[in-house]
Amino acid sequence: MRILLVEDEKKLANFVKKALTESAYAVDVAASLEEAQTHAADGVYDLMILDVMLPDGSGFDLARWMREMEFTGPILMLTALNSTQDKVKGLDSGADDYLPKPFALEELKARVRALLRRHGGATTTSNLKFSNLEMNLVSREVSRGGEVLKLTSKEFALLEYLLRHGGRPVSRMEILEHVWDMSFDPGSNVVDVYVNMLRKKVDAPFDKKLIHTVVGFGYELKERA
Structure with a gap:
């Protein structure tokens, strides 16, 4: 399965990618909204993990754009913004789940598995x-x-x-x-x-x-x- 990880903190992105790769997921990393849109246009992804605060926009905007582009797979938001209002905004923008920072990698992997199960495993077929x-x-x-x-x-x-x-x-x-x-x-x-x-x-x-x-x-x- 292929995952797009959008995270501008390089150290965190490397940790998350390593953990997911060890679980046999193929992971592409983007550090900005523009880079994420390029990846999304070029590839087919089963799941997306989006940071909210990006250098050239927000994960909320990216999630909304992905839904407008008819991406039907699960979207998991990562953010240090942990208020109820922020969570509601993320879910309303098209996200399926919301994971506050800091988080345990095991919890992240468990949420990825749960989201994929709920969505039938992939955007096209399981x-x-x-x-x-x-x-x-x-x-x-x-x-x-x-x-x-x-x-x-x-x-x-x-x-x-x-x-x-x-x-x-x-x-x-x-x-x-x-x-x-x-x-x-x-x-x-x-x-x-x-x-x-x-x-x-x-x-x-x-x-x-x-x-x-x-x-x-x-x-x-x-x-x-």
């Missing part, structure tokens, strides 16, 4: 499927042919990215940037290592292989005779 491989984004369960596969958080995030692009080759650079949030390093083999680990669980026990190498480029999910 299930991803390719051939007989299925992923439930809410329960975080993966199965193939009815057999449950036990994946690590990073394996889950990698497979989710491949499933979201099923039938289309994705480059190692794309995978590094979206799953590891790393710039492309031609000397790194982390993607290949994790793909091999994933293959042992997704493909090795089955006759039909789904994860294929695109030589000199990356990987793709594809059914081959």
Whole structure:
């Protein structure tokens, strides 16, 4: 699942992103209203976490804009403003929940899980499927042919990215940037290592292989005779 985090306090943004990434969410960070609007226009998000006080506007305005742009996923507001009036303003602007600062990361993650459950897990679907491989984004369960596969958080995030692009080759650079949030390093083999680990669980026990190498480029999910 992909989350847009809009927070101009760099240290806090890094803490929140790290916590969510460790829970296998893909997280993009924006530090301003303008940057958030650019991200929102370019990508599809399952949930948004918005700080109220931004350098070029307010999270209230951003939430209202997102609803006008027909974003139907959950919005969680983060703010040091903790009066009843501020909470009402946030909810009226389109937010689904309101978390005052300071907060515990475990509570933040619990609220994210609850919001995703209430909204069916995603803005589009809570299930991803390719051939007989299925992923439930809410329960975080993966199965193939009815057999449950036990994946690590990073394996889950990698497979989710491949499933979201099923039938289309994705480059190692794309995978590094979206799953590891790393710039492309031609000397790194982390993607290949994790793909091999994933293959042992997704493909090795089955006759039909789904994860294929695109030589000199990356990987793709594809059914081959």
